[in-house]
Structures are given as C-alpha cells and as structure tokens.
Amino acid sequence: MKNDELDRVIDGLKPALVAELADAAYARRPELAQIQARASTVQRRRPVRLLALAAGATAVAAALAVNALPSNPRQNGTIDTRTFLLSSAETAAKQPATHGTCWYSRTRMWQDLMPFKAGPGLPTPAGKRRTFQAQTASSAENWVCTRSGGTGMRFRMHGPLDITATFPTKKDEAAWKAAGSPPLDINGGTTASKPATITYDKPTGKEYKYKASHLVNPSIGSHEIEWTTIATLPATKSGLEGYLRKLWQQDRKGGANGYVAPADFGRYVFVSAWDLFMAPTTPGTRAALYRILADSPSVHVTGQIKDRLGRTGMAVTAQGVDGVRLVVDPATARFLAFEQLSSDPDPQTGRGPQVGDYYAFERQGWVNKIGAVPTP
Amino acid sequence: MDEREARFTRLYERYYRNVFGYVVLRVPPQTAEDLTGEVFTVAWRKIDEIPEQALPWLLGVARNLARQSHGAAGRARGLVDRLAGLTTDADRHAWDAADHVIARDQALAALRTLSAKEAEAVTLTVWHGLEPAEAARVAGCSRTAFVVRLHRGRRRLARALEASHEPGARVLRPQVVQEKQ
Numbered sequence: 254m255k256n257d258e259l260d261r262v263i264d265g266l267k268p269a270l271v272a273e274l275a276d277a278a279y280a281r282r283p284e285l286a287q288i289q290a291r292a293s294t295v296q297r298r299r300p301v302r303l304l305a306l307a308a309g310a311t312a313v314a315a316a317l318a319v320n321a322l323p324s325n326p327r328q329n330g331t332i333d334t335r336t337f338l339l340s341s342a343e344t345a346a347k348q349p350a351t352h353g354t355c356w357y358s359r360t361r362m363w364q365d366l367m368p369f370k371a372g373p374g375l376p377t378p379a380g381k382r383r384t385f386q387a388q389t390a391s392s393a394e395n396w397v398c399t400r401s402g403g404t405g406m407r408f409r410m411h412g413p414l415d416i417t418a419t420f421p422t423k424k425d426e427a428a429w430k431a432a433g434s435p436p437l438d439i440n441g442g443t444t445a446s447k448p449a450t451i452t453y454d455k456p457t458g459k460e461y462k463y464k465a466s467h468l469v470n471p472s473i474g475s476h477e478i479e480w481t482t483i484a485t486l487p488a489t490k491s492g493l494e495g496y497l498r499k500l501w502q503q504d505r506k507g508g509a510n511g512y513v514a515p516a517d518f519g520r521y522v523f524v525s526a527w528d529l530f531m532a533p534t535t536p537g538t539r540a541a542l543y544r545i546l547a548d549s550p551s552v553h554v555t556g557q558i559k560d561r562l563g564r565t566g567m568a569v570t571a572q573g574v575d576g577v578r579l580v581v582d583p584a585t586a587r588f589l590a591f592e593q594l595s596s597d598p599d600p601q602t603g604r605g606p607q608v609g610d611y612y613a614f615e616r617q618g619w620v621n622k623i624g625a626v627p628t629p
Numbered sequence: 630m631d632e633r634e635a636r637f638t639r640l641y642e643r644y645y646r647n648v649f650g651y652v653v654l655r656v657p658p659q660t661a662e663d664l665t666g667e668v669f670t671v672a673w674r675k676i677d678e679i680p681e682q683a684l685p686w687l688l689g690v691a692r693n694l695a696r697q698s699h700g701a702a703g704r705a706r707g708l709v710d711r712l713a714g715l716t717t718d719a720d721r722h723a724w725d726a727a728d729h730v731i732a733r734d735q736a737l738a739a740l741r742t743l744s745a746k747e748a749e750a751v752t753l754t755v756w757h758g759l760e761p762a763e764a765a766r767v768a769g770c771s772r773t774a775f776v777v778r779l780h781r782g783r784r785r786l787a788r789a790l791e792a793s794h795e796p797g798a799r800v801l802r803p804q805v806v807q808e809k810q
Binding site for chain 2: 282
C-alpha cells in the first residue's frame with residue numbers, strides 16, 4: 254500500500270465527533286481567569302461524569318447499561334406499571350403539538366465534590382487537598398436552531414445560572430471555610446463564574462463535510478436520528494414499535510461502534526427512551542413510546558419520588574439497565590429528571606455506587622428566535 | 630495584560646481544540662473537558678517554560694496527565710475501542726464517499742494489530758499533524774526512537790491492511806501480521 258493511501262486510511266479513521274466535541278468544549282471552555290485561579294490553588298478533581306448532551310455520549314451511556322438487577326414486580330404496592338405508563342401515553346397524546354425554529358431547553362446539573370483521600374492510582378494533588386465534601390449545582394439554557402434555507406445550524410448556551418453549593422454536614426462547611434471559602438468547581442466553571450452567552454454556527458456545505466447536527470441528534474441504540482427528522486418519527490404504537498424493532502434487530506446483529514443491543518426489546522427501548530424524551534419528539538411519538546414501554550415486562554414503575562428540584566414524579570426503571578432511573582411527571586407525562594449511578598464504587602471512599610449523573614429538565618419547548626424562552 | 634498573559638491567551642484560544650481532540654481519544658469523553666482544563670492550568674503555571682512550538686509541549690502534558698489519572702482504566706481500553714465509541718454514521722458515510730480500497734471495519738481491525746506505542750506514533754503524525762521531532766516530544770522519546778516506532782507501525786499497518794485483501798481473510802488476527810523483531 255502506498256504511503257499517501259495509508260495516510261488517507263488513517264486520516265479517515267478519526268471520528269468526526271472528535272472535532273464536534275472539541276468545538277462544543279471550546280465553546281463552553283472555562284474563562285481564562287478560572288484557569289489562572291486554579292493554577293494558584295490547583296487541586297485534582299475526582300473525575301466528573303459530565304455527560305455532554307450529545308450524540309456519542311448517549312451511545313456511551315447506552316453501552317454502560319447492562320447487568321441484571323434483582324427482579325421487581327411490575328405491581329409495586331398500589332402502583333401498577335402498565336396503568337401508569339398507559340395513562341402517561343394518554344396525557345402525552347393530549348399535549349398540543351408545537352413547532353418552531355429553535356428548540357429551547359434549560360437543564361440543571363449537579364456535581365459532587367469529594368474530600369481527597371490517597372489511594373492506588375490516584376495522583377497526589379499539587380496544591381491543597383480538599384478536606385470537605387460538597388455538592389454544587391447550576392443550570393444552563395441551550396438553544397438548538399435550524400437556519401433558514403438549510404444553511405446549517407446555530408447553537409447558543411447561556412450559563413451558569415442559579416449556582417448553589419451545599420454541604421452534607423456542618424463539619425464539611427466549616428472545613429470549607431477554614432480552607433478560605435474557595436470557589437467550588439461546577440460544570441466546567443466554578444461557583445464564582447459569571448453567566449456567559451456563547452453562540453456558534455455549524456455550516457452545511459461542501460467545505461464542511463460533517464453533519465451540523467451531530468451534537469444534538471438523539472440516538473436509538475447505535476443509530477443516530479437526524480435532528481430534522483425527529484418530528485417525522487412514527488406517532489402510533491404499531492408504527493413506532495415496527496421502526497424501533499427494525500433498528501433493534503440491526504443492533505442485535507452488532508450495530509455501529511461495536512454496540513450490541515440487549516436481547517430484551519423493552520430494555521433497548523428504555524435505553525433509547527430518555528434521548529427521545531429530551532428531543533423535540535411529537536406528542537404522538539411520546540404517547541407511542543409510553544405504550545411500548547407499558548408492554549415491556551422489564552420496565553417498572555418503582556414509586557413516587559421527588560426530584561432534586563422538589564417536583565413530585567414517578568420513578569421508572571428497567572430490569573437489567575443498571576442504575577438508571579427516569580422521573581416522569583404524572584400530571585403532564587413530561588420527563589423531569591434523569592439519574593444514573595456511576596458503575597463503579599467511588600475510588601476515593603470505596604463507597605458506591607454513587608450518583609454519577611443527575612439532570613433535571615427545567616423547561617423545554619420550541620421558540621422562533623434564538624434567545625427566546627417558551628412560556629411555561 | 631502583560632506579555633505572559635497575552636501569550637497564554639493566544640495558546641489557550643489557538644490550541645484548546647487540539648488539546649481536547651487529543652485528550653478525548655485517551656480518556657472517557659465525560660472527563661476530557663476537565664483534563665483539558667488541567668493541561669492549561671499546568672501551562673499557565675509553567676508559561677515561562679513552554680517552547681516556541683507549544684503544541685507538542687501541551688500534548689505531552691496532556692499525555693502525562695491522562696496516564697496519571699486514567700492510567701489503569703485508559704490502558705484497559707485501547708485507542709481502537711475509544712475510536713469505536715466516538716464513531717457515528719457520518720464517519721461511515723464519509724468513509725464510503727471517500728472510496729477507500731478497504732472496508733472501515735477492516736481498517737480498524739488492522740489498527741488494532743499495532744502496539745499501543747505504534748498506534749500512538751501513527752496517529753500523532755497523521756491526526757495531529759506533528760513532525761516526527763514534535764511527536765517524539767509528546768511521546769516522551771528521542772526523535773530516532775520515534776521514527777523507528779513510526780516506521781514499524783506504518784509497515785505493520787500496511788501489511789495488516791493488505792492481509793485483509795487476501796481471499797478468505799475475513800477476520801484479521803494479530804498473528805497474521807506478526808513481524809520479526
């Protein structure tokens with residue numbers, strides 16, 4: 254094989270998503286002042302599972318979702334899974350269909366900061382060791398817009414907003430104060446970060462050979478669903494089930510990225526469901542999705558809970574999808590929160606599994622102008 | 630803004646994507662942003678030590694940090710697995726459109742036959758556009774050692790790719806391309 258041909262092969266193996274993720278990371282890079290501040294009090298953080306709301310990251314999450322859980326009855330006290338999910342389907346179907354050019358979402362994310370403890374494989378921090386435990390949270394607004402004439406997409410992020418920091422005990426808070434009340438890490442910034450607005454464009458054209466929508470396309474198994482086709486997904490149970498079964502059968506044989514779908518169709522749908530609930534799917538598609546989940550023996554409603562924003566919802570899990578819990582609002586059938594336990598025990602404390610990711614979906618909806626916020 | 634700050638600002642703006650693009654192929658995507666931030670934290674602390682050709686220095690720091698913080702987990706999951714985790718339909722379409730002489734899966738299988746250091750050498754030069762001397766700095770070895778590693782890696786890859794053309798060669802196995810050391 255000739256050298257230039259070999260180079261072409263190697264070059265072709267680099268995933269386009271690397272550049273996409275790099276652009277997105279660059280767009281929300283910390284302010285220089287934060288980097289400089291960290292340098293003076295540098296402290297190694299426990300790796301944070303910041304699941305970018307991006308294609309690929311979802312595939313990673315899906316790939317993690319294995320292992321059997323103890324069997325749960327679908328009847329949990331007075332809660333019947335099937336009844337709840339069918340009722341949610343009815344509720345979802347009654348929601349008005351809306352349209353727009355920009356999909357708005359406001360999401361709140363949490364981060365647990367653990368005290369540093371030396372352990373195997375953990376580098377010793379160069380600066381002061383964290384002596385306290387804390388939990389920080391912030392919200393971010395995102396707009397995903399298609400541009401007229403098919404000229405690409407425009408994205409905007411605004412945040413961090415409503416930054417909070419809490420401590421599990423007074424002792425932790427006292428230790429933080431004793432350390433000089435330093436700003437705490439939160440979602441790539443710190444609790445001292447000021448809100449910033451970042452807007453960036455992705456063109457479509459020959460000069461830009463990759464799809465502009467990679468970062469926001471939802472995934473079903475190993476299949477990426479093009480942003481502009483989300484609204485055309487089947488809106489009946491039989492239609493959507495046929496569509497999903499076809500994708501599932503392809504993924505059973507071994508899909509892209511080495512992903513192999515679980516043998517249980519219901520589990521496959523559950524893993525894909527959170528992506529579809531976060532995306533601008535139509536009320537019909539959402540209703541159909543609830544109906545498919547209602548017919549899936551591995552899906553369970555485990556009880557009423559409050560999410561971290563204090564909203565009451567029903568927890569939905571699936572047997573064999575380890576550590577993932579969705580929270581659904583019984584009144585609106587809206588997806589309120591997503592929780593995923595980290596798959597491993599905490600390396601520093603040995604306790605675990607810990608909550609690895611927690612997202613609360615504060616508001617979503619279509620608007621016609623970037624920067625606009627939909628009415629509740 | 631003094632001269633040091635101005636230089637750091639230029640480095641940060643110019644190379645953030647490059648560093649992230651390198652890091653995301655070495656650690657889980659969820660932690661790549663954190664690690665990229667740490668690279669520039671180190672860069673600011675050592676701004677006076679950064680050579681004129683800054684990118685190899687930055688990638689070298691990234692490599693060390695990734696090894697420190699994700700050593701065991703990183704080694705358990707090789708480059709090809711990370712590539713697979715980041716591959717999307719667009720890559721497969723782009724591959725098809727580029728009319729390569731070999732299927733993408735076969736090319737990945739060929740890459741898998743390289744040792745970790747050979748794969749690093751091959752990708753550092755093509756993906757990150759580094760000259761051997763610069764790439765050697767990232768890999769923490771002499772230019773000569775790097776060139777040998779690169780040459781060996783490219784030859785092994787070429788053989789593996791050619792082996793996959795042979796009739797009946799449906800699955801590439803590392804022993805097919807074992808070369809005499």
